[in-house]
Amino acid sequence: MKMNIKIDYQDEKLDQSLDVKLKRLKKITSETSDLLINQIEISGVKCALLCCEGMLSTSTITRLVLVPLTELKLEGSVNAQKLFSHIDGKMLLSVDRPKADNYADVIRLINSGFAVLVADGNTEALAFGVQGYSTRGVNEPTSEQNVMGSHDGFTETIRTNMSLIRRRMKTPFLKHELFIMGKKSHTDLCLAYMTDRVPEDLINRIKKSLKNMELETILSSGYVRPFLEGKSPRIFDSCGITQRPDVLCSKLLEGRVALIVDGTPFVIVIPRLFSESFQTMDDYNCKPYYATFMRWIKYFAFFISLLLPGVYVAVVIHHPEFFNRTLLLLLAKAEENAALSLITESIIVMIMYEIIREAGIRLPKAVGGAVSIVSGIIIGDAAVNSGLISTPMLLIIAMSVVSGFVLPDLDHPVTVFRFLFLIAGGIFGLYGISLLGAVMLFNLCATEDYGFAVTSPVSPFSSRLMRDIITRVGFKKMQHGNFTVEKLK
């Protein structure tokens, strides 16, 4: 069956005749079932109210649009222009009332949940914002959990997300810039920034990067990110992601730019610093000494999650003199009955862990928990008792993965590089770890977008900005200085 219909309607203006208009719309949409065409006569003018089934609120459209329009009676001779001028100028049927004069805009508005009114003898269409599609409510974010901060997170609806930011930032300097991208999906995107804080060069260059994007569909923020990041492949992200409006507001205050993509609760933040992976909203809700302590715990956790299995294997295989006598004897005793070599054993444990984790994520929540318990306790215990896996190895891998949970932002690079460090350490010892470490370090230091290095303010070094890296200074000190990303350049 051949179904390759291609109709070019992008720049096509609306026809005068209502019948021609409706015919054309039906042809363009291939008479899709969810396009509702209600033909009515308003003050003697033949009109049609077009909408998409399921995209609008029936009660709203009935109360605010259908009833007033059907009851409308204009005096004297009425034509389409006069009718539209009256509706547009004297009737406030909805607060969002865009106009369209071409088929592309009409279709986009219908598919965005607007009710579109077209009339016989007019080349213009009036749209009424009566969207009422089902959306997920504002819930606690699934990632970036915190204890003392707010508990609302972004949702899939762009307008809700914009309102969540506006609720926290009532300043007139907060600008939302809406635009549409995606040749097929016509996805709404919104650039949010503080006009008094954002570097002009940054916003211009982001807009330029987005202009180069020629995607057909944008289904999540992951589609857009590669266009905002540099050309060369990098290990670490130079664009941040957040699900929390409070976090985003703090970033906007620092002169960063947010890109909200309709259909995803994950908002992109540009630019991102590597050090931000170690900061949470809770850090700013507790005493500075505790926040500083926790920050250092996170730095430590990063190195443990990344390097511990690799360093352990490297030291045990190549540098056993590093351990003291007691520890060495303990490890030797644990490993003497192991059936597999240390490196094979560790790779197997880590692969098994990744499989279990993936199963836990993909399965329904009720089953996912059970899988984790069955795999973690039963398989782990059985593997150790059978002698296939040694207890220290299991402990090392467990410590490493648990440390990784502390830094969800760095999960992807840490997961992959944990394996690579393990292999490098197993083959070449600490020398191999150093070589791979150098590769990672150079790659990290080379990561920069729009002139902002992700390693700032450590390298390039700025002693003044280190106050939120080495420590977390109190708000009394933080209120002075008004940090903006421009200072990182």
Added chain:
Amino acid sequence: MKLSYGQLLAVLFLFRAFALICSGMAYSINQMIGVAVSAVVQFALIIPLIIIIKAKTFEYDKAKKKGLVFSVYFILFGAMSFKRLLDIMGAGNFSNVKNIASVILLAIVCFYCAGFGIHALGRTAVAVQGLFIFFLAILFIGVYIGIDFSNFKSVSESDSITQYAIQDFASSGEIIAMFVLPAFTADRCGKAIYFYFGLRLIITEIVSLVGITVLGGVAELVQYPFFGMCSFSQPFSVQRSDALFVISYALICIVNITADIIISAKFAECITKKGRLFSVLLIIAAGLIMGNMESYITECIVISIFVVLSYIIVPSMIVKKEKRKGPVTDNV
């Protein structure tokens, strides 16, 4: 994109740190004085350059074909670093690294890292510098128990101050980097050089001092006194922690060779577009050819010749000094 003042300092410091670790000079009073004399002589040699830097700005591509002299020098300097690494590997300080695969791997890593350019090098150098100082602190904590001031008596002064000064000068290849790197640095090069000499003097003298108190007469017997001192370090109740310093050493080595590749390639690019590949291959080849060649007198003469050549070439790199704007990159 140019290096900042701190990044220039870090790159120069790591050149010195590498020489410090690889040094075969036994720690002694004469050695401490000799090292200081060498630093003063080098500083005196560099004073005219500092005067020029204060008034003028350099651009490396203005050197054109003359710049090949620097390209050759940094290939030789890189090869020397590479040879030192091979020597240290051969001396058994890297117990597991003895095969050709490790050498090839190092070359690949340096080649890959050099591809990120000078600004990534500068940033990495700052991080590695911090790491080296951290490891040095661990080393000192670890050897604290072993410090014995009576070891000063057991130190044998086998070489004269002059010999030590010449040996130190021979290992100070970074002096030519001071002529070249201002062309890649945004500002305050003079200040970075002043600080470099200060930091160099402090670190080398402290290491020597601690080395004497820990090793005493043993320093004369070990091939690489720094590694000898590392093997005496026992922080956190470990038996031997010298393996830990392999991490720091390998990172410094990579930064050194990568810096040599980048600088040499920058000048070679005036002739060939494949400057990076060209440089890395020549460095490895020259490093392997050098083999057992060991003459600090020759090294000293080579460095002196290049200092003279640098003073001839540098004027051609001068451009009219103008106020610089902030660093701008265009990778998006």
